[in-house]
Amino acid sequence: MRPNKRFMIPYRARFDKALNPFMSLSPADVEKVARLARLAMTDQELRAARDQLNNIFGLIAEMQAVDTAGIEPMSHAQDVAQRLREDKVTETNQREAFQAIAPQVENGLYLVPQVIE
Amino acid sequence: MQWEIVIGLEVHTQLSTNTKIFSGASTAFGAEPNTQADAVSIALPGVLPVLNKGAVERAIKFGLATGARIAQRSVFARKNYFYPDLPKGYQISQFDLPVVGQGALTIQVEPLSGNAKPYEKTVRITRAHLEEDAGKSVHGNSQGVTGIDLNRAGTPLLEIVSEPDMCSAAEAVAYAKALHTLVRWIGICDGNMQEGSFRCDVNVSVRRPGEPLGTRREIKNLNSFKFMQQAIDYEVQWQIDTIESGGKIHQATILFNPDTGETRAMRSKEDAHDYRYFPDPDLLPLEISTEWIEQVRGTLPELPQAKQARYVSELGLSAYDASILTASREMADFFEEALGDATGQAKICANWIIGEVSAQLNRDGLDMTQCPINAQQLGGMLTRIADGTISNSGAKEVFRTMWAEGGSADAIIEAKGLKQVSDSGAIEALVDEIIAANADKVTEYRSGKDKLFGFFVGLAMKASKGKANPAQLNDILKKKLAG
Numbered sequence: 308m309r310p311n312k313r314f315m316i317p318y319r320a321r322f323d324k325a326l327n328p329f330m331s332l333s334p335a336d337v338e339k340v341a342r343l344a345r346l347a348m349t350d351q352e353l354r355a356a357r358d359q360l361n362n363i364f365g366l367i368a369e370m371q372a373v374d375t376a377g378i379e380p381m382s383h384a385q386d387v388a389q390r391l392r393e394d395k396v397t398e399t400n401q402r403e404a405f406q407a408i409a410p411q412v413e414n415g416l417y418l419v420p421q422v423i424e
Numbered sequence: 425m426q427w428e429i430v431i432g433l434e435v436h437t438q439l440s441t442n443t444k445i446f447s448g449a450s451t452a453f454g455a456e457p458n459t460q461a462d463a464v465s466i467a468l469p470g471v472l473p474v475l476n477k478g479a480v481e482r483a484i485k486f487g488l489a490t491g492a493r494i495a496q497r498s499v500f501a502r503k504n505y506f507y508p509d510l511p512k513g514y515q516i517s518q519f520d521l522p523v524v525g526q527g528a529l530t531i532q533v534e535p536l537s538g539n540a541k542p543y544e545k546t547v548r549i550t551r552a553h554l555e556e557d558a559g560k561s562v563h564g565n566s567q568g569v570t571g572i573d574l575n576r577a578g579t580p581l582l583e584i585v586s587e588p589d590m591c592s593a594a595e596a597v598a599y600a601k602a603l604h605t606l607v608r609w610i611g612i613c614d615g616n617m618q619e620g621s622f623r624c625d626v627n628v629s630v631r632r633p634g635e636p637l638g639t640r641r642e643i644k645n646l647n648s649f650k651f652m653q654q655a656i657d658y659e660v661q662w663q664i665d666t667i668e669s670g671g672k673i674h675q676a677t678i679l680f681n682p683d684t685g686e687t688r689a690m691r692s693k694e695d696a697h698d699y700r701y702f703p704d705p706d707l708l709p710l711e712i713s714t715e716w717i718e719q720v721r722g723t724l725p726e727l728p729q730a731k732q733a734r735y736v737s738e739l740g741l742s743a744y745d746a747s748i749l750t751a752s753r754e755m756a757d758f759f760e761e762a763l764g765d766a767t768g769q770a771k772i773c774a775n776w777i778i779g780e781v782s783a784q785l786n787r788d789g790l791d792m793t794q795c796p797i798n799a800q801q802l803g804g805m806l807t808r809i810a811d812g813t814i815s816n817s818g819a820k821e822v823f824r825t826m827w828a829e830g831g832s833a834d835a836i837i838e839a840k841g842l843k844q845v846s847d848s849g850a851i852e853a854l855v856d857e858i859i860a861a862n863a864d865k866v867t868e869y870r871s872g873k874d875k876l877f878g879f880f881v882g883l884a885m886k887a888s889k890g891k892a893n894p895a896q897l898n899d900i901l902k903k904k905l906a907g
Contacts, residue, residue, distance in 0.1 A: 343698055345506055382499040382521070382703040388711035394441050394478030397448030398462040405466055406458070415457035416562055416571030417466075419508040 331361045425668070429660050430629045430637060431596045432588035435603055436581050437613040438557065438621040439482045445556050445580035446473030446516065453619050461559070461574035467511040472706050475500075479580035482612035483523045483554050484712065484720045486582060489610050489727055490549055492527030494717050500554075500707040503699045508572050509559035517583075519701040522553035523710065524582075529606065530729055532747055533598040536653070547599045548587040555581050576620075582612070588627065588637070593656035597649050600624055602728075609728055609753045617647045628656060629673070630663045638663070639673040643680055643687060655680035659687045731756055739770035748778050754792035761799030762806065769810055776802060780823055797826050805833035812893055818842040846893040848900065851884075854892070855904050858883050869905055880905065 337357045341348045348356065402415065411418040444451055447464035464471045487494045501519035527549040534542045557579040562571035584603065590596045604622055607613040615622050624647070629640035643659060646652045658680075663673055676689045726734075728750040735746035749759045755777070763773045781802070785795060805822050808814045814822060814837055825836045837843055845851060858880060859866055869876040880901050885892060 339698075343504070343700060383705065383708050385708065387708055388497075389475050389708040391477035391480065392448065392474045394443055394476050395448065396443050396450045398443075398450070398460075400459040401462065402456075402458045405461070405463070405468075411569070413566065413569075413571060415459070416573055417458065417508075418566070418569045418571055420570070421563075421568050422508055422561055422570045 331364060332357050426633055427630045427660075427664050428633050429591050429593075429656075430588045430631065430640070431590040431592075431656065432627040432640075433584075433586045433590070433596060433599060434625040434627070435584045435586075435600065436557075436623045436625075437584065437603075437607050437615075439479050439580040439582055439612055440614050441476055441478040441482070441580055443476055443478070444578035445476050445479045445554065446578055447471075449578065451579050453616075455575055457562075457571075457573040458575060461577060465511075465559075465574050465577045467513075473516060473704075475707065475710065476580060479554060480523065480710065480712065481720055482580075483552065483582050484717060485610050485612050485724060486552055486584070486607065487524035487527060488717070488721050488724055489606060490524075490527030490529055490552075492549065492552070493525040494712055495521060495523050495525060496712050496714070497521070498523040498553075498710045498712075500704045500710070501701045502704045503555075503701055505699060507558070508570065509561050509574070509577065511559070511574065511577065515556060515558065516704055516707070517555035517701075518553035519703075521709075522551045523712070524552035526550060527552075529599065529602055531595070531598045531602040533592075533595050535592075536594045545589075545595060545598075547589045547595075550585045550587050552582050552584045555583055557581050588629075588640075593653045593660070596626060596656055597653050600652060601649060605728060605750075605752060610724060620647060623647055624652060626652060626656060628659045628663070630660060630667070638667075639675050641673065641676045641678050641687075641689075643678050644690070646680060651680055651682050654682070654685055655687055658685055662687065725753065728753075728756075735770070739767055741770055741774055745771075745774045745778060749774060752792060758792060758795070758799045758802075762803040764803055766803075766806065766810065769806055772809065773802075773806055776806065776823075780820075784827055796830070797823075801826055801830075801832060808833050808837060812846050813837060813844065814842050815844045815890070815894055817890060818844060842891070844891045844893045845888055846896060848896060851888070851892055851897055851900050852904070854887050855880075855884055855897075855900050858887065859904055866905065870907060877901070877905070 334353055334357060337353050337360065338348075341353065341356070406412045406415075406417070409417050438451075439445075441451060443449060444462075444465065447462050449462035449465055450460045452460065458466075464473060484494050486492075498518060499521040500516050502514040503517045503519070504514045506513055528546050529549060530544060530546045532542055533545055557576050559572055559574035559577035562573060586599065590599055604615050604617075607622070608615040613621055617623075623645050626643045626646060627640045628643065629638035631638040641659065641663070643655050646655060659678070666673060678687045678689050680687050731750045732743070732746040735741045735749060736743055741749070748755075750756050758781075759773060759777055762777070763770060766773075781795065781797075785791065788796075790796075805814075805819060805826070808822075809816070809819050814833075818837070821840065821842055822833050822836045825831065825840065826833065831839075862880075862883070865876055865879065869880075881894075881897065884897055884901060885894075888897075
């Protein structure tokens with residue numbers, strides 16, 4: 308398996324735990340991440356996910372051990388800059404085509420189960 | 425017991441681009457639902473975002489206008505949350521590397537009550553970052569379902585975050601208004617609050633003087649300055665009452681109900697603010713060259729504050745007049761165009777715009793862009809006041825006619841015979857007649873009854889059908905009555 312690109316990004320706030328090689332995820336951590344991602348997981352799946360994630364953290368710990376002092380952090384694996392688009396309308400109305408594959412539409416609106424604030 | 429109020433604002437300004445921030449779909453307001461929701465806006469699998477140059481350029485403009493540093497390298501991040509009007513399951517925003525760094529905005533605060541004097545204050549702007557807007561949920565169509573219109577999804581926003589530098593509703597409103605003026609002034613946002621182009625979130629907390637910051641509650645989505653003031657006033661009182669009666673403030677997101685004038689907490693979940701930001705792998709870092717920044721700087725108009733200062737120092741206007749004339753770029757442009765090269769007439773020109781023009785616009789429910797008379801028309805009239813062709817009362821007549829029927833000042837003066845008599849011979853003849861016909865009053869005047877002067881002016885004006893040049897008439901009358 309190729310390592311997830313995301314975890315190659317030094318992103319301080321998110322990886323406090325990763326910075327400490329002795330720290331590993333608890334089942335509660337995994338449960339929380341699953342809840343935030345709207346994933347329903349059985350206990351067995353949670354345990355499996357925890358082991359996999361801890362393995363990934365092991366890999367991160369290995370990378371963190373490399374001395375990167377004086378090296379500018381990258382936010383993308385490729386050292387290139389964003390190409391920009393001219394501010395010109397290029398899209399046409401394709402509502403009919405898009406809505407043909409939507410589960411439910413009404414008066415041009417996509418319908419979803421009721422949302423309450 | 426004394427309380428201090430601490431307020432910070434987050435303002436979402438919709439940038440006035442033709443297309444969305446990450447796709448070439450139109451951003452025009454008011455289209456049929458989902459007709460401007462392209463594959464990127466509805467997040468079809470496999471689509472990729474391509475950043476709009478126009479959105480970046482507007483962010484640079486804002487940064488330059490607030491004296492902020494433009495990040496030569498900034499990064500887009502995913503802000504993860506689930507809501508049906510956000511079909512990707514995340515919003516593309518900026519997190520720890522925003523495009524615009526710390527800046528500042530100087531505001532004029534008009535205290536809302538008491539005899540307190542207006543004062544100036546500088547509010548620090550923490551940062552401004554680019555992000556995409558969400559779609560709209562339409563409730564109440566059919567039972568048990570919510571309709572989603574994704575036309576707005578992907579519209580570019582610049583979120584402008586202030587430091588908690590404001591300490592009253594008046595200051596918060598003054599800051600929001602100054603920001604509203606600025607974004608329209610530099611042409612990055614149409615400022616239409618009804619259409620949601622300029623939306624304010626207000627963070628409010630209270631504390632006793634000298635104490636650390638209190639817990640803040642965030643009033644979401646205020647789209648009028650009046651509501652902002654009401655919401656802050658209500659919220660501040662609610663927080664003070666809660667603490668004074670022994671309660672505690674809990675961090676919360678709240679909504680203001682304009683009908684009841686009250687604020688209430690939105691339903692919140694413990695995880696609601698765990699957005700798990702991370703850099704969006706679909707977007708490369710945004711690099712902005714020094715050349716680009718300098719090129720944009722060259723397109724910036726003279727800013728409201730600089731204009732105000734110039735009106736005071738070069739044109740001799742009061743700070744008050746200068747601040748009103750720079751309340752919008754349209755107003756300032758109108759003033760400068762009407763004034764032309766006649767800088768000596770600045771005060772009278774300002775008086776006409778702040779007085780008659782503004783009052784008439786108000787009465788007709790119009791704004792400056794809809795003004796029925798243009799700057800050249802007003803300027804033409806001011807020229808005729810300055811060269812003595814028309815009197816002030818004549819000018820009012822010209823203005824009324826111009827407003828209702830159009831036409832140049834000269835044409836109206838000609839058609840209505842408003843040209844005042846500045847021929848001293850004619851005025852002298854007229855005064856001689858009056859003196860001859862009112863010998864008794866002349867005697868009274870000469871024996872010390874100075875008040876009769878007005879009586880003579882009245883008679884002379886009437887005899888000239890209001891057209892005598894008042895200054896000239898006064899001079900001649902004084903001389904002749906002195907005997």
